Amino acid sequence: MGTVSEGRAGGPAGVDPEEAGLTLRERKKRRTRQRISGEATRLFIERGFEQVTVAEVATAAEVSAMTVFNYFPRKEDLFLDRVPEAAGLLVHAVRDRGPGEAPLAALRRLATGLLASGHPLAQVGEGFGSFWRTVLDSPALRARGREVLEELEELLAVELGRATGAAPGDPEPRLAAALIAAGWRAAYATAVRRQLDGDPAEAVAVEQAEVLERTFDALERALPVLGGERRPG
Structure with missing residues (x-):
């Protein structure tokens, strides 16, 4: 079952309907996860999965490599994020x-x-x-x-x-x-x-x-x- 990371269409005032009911902390974590996976997907498609390191994904997403692994224990899960x-x-x-x-x-x-x-x-x-x-x-x-x-x-x-x-x-x-x-x-x-x-x-x-x-x-x-x-x- 394949997946693609992509932005979600916002609701009124740019609010993502999938974030309705989430706390501020939960929204921040969700958006960080999406940003990491989105950057990883872009790099993997552009250069190939094996040619991109987790460190490069972290740099592109402006987080640490440890943060990447906190959200995605395996490199493959960055791409199969759904x-x-x-x-x-x-x-x-x-x-x-x-x-x-x-x-x-x-x-x-x-x-x-x-x-x-x-x-x-x-x-x-x-x-x-x-x-x-x-x-x-x-x-x-x-x-x-x-x-x-x-x-x-x-x-x-x-x-x-x-x-x-x-x-x-x-x-x-x-x-x-x-x-x-x-x-x-x-x-x-x-x-x-x-x-x-x-x-x-x-x-x-x-x-x-x-x-x-x-x-x-x-x-x-x-x-x-x-x-x-x-x-x-």
Whole structure:
């Protein structure tokens, strides 16, 4: 699941809606994190991931190297900076879904909503070709990307187990998470390939929306326990 650091559109008086309700200290920390990742992304895309040091990122962001590591324990996480957000969205979609809403329906709503809103995690839009070329050119980023997918799949398995009332050791939530992750990843991989080929983002988004719908239709047929009522607790 790829990510791109970018500025957020401000609300009234230039206030970022994502900062609503945050304390001044929390806003400062959030903006520092964005500045560090933004500078890192710029440098990695311009020069290549392996050719840029953490010290250079720190200098560009006007912070110390220690500050960089306080926000990003691994260099790869400077580029894949939206992984915590992706994890939070998955948890929220399953755990806080509406009354009577099936887990797969909640995940479908999340996937299609991210794409419709132009969210960076949807992988369609200006700049994503550069992002993915940087990832594909870096063995370290590709390896970290595979680890991230495994981590998100494991997280999803835990949440699905809770949502369905599965007994400890039941393999079904893990198998379901693997199928969902594979289907979702395949849908996005199609979009990535088209963007790398230079296809217009609008056309890619339209096709990706159709692919996502077909993917979740197939998943609902394959995983009826996630498309209907919860198991009895």
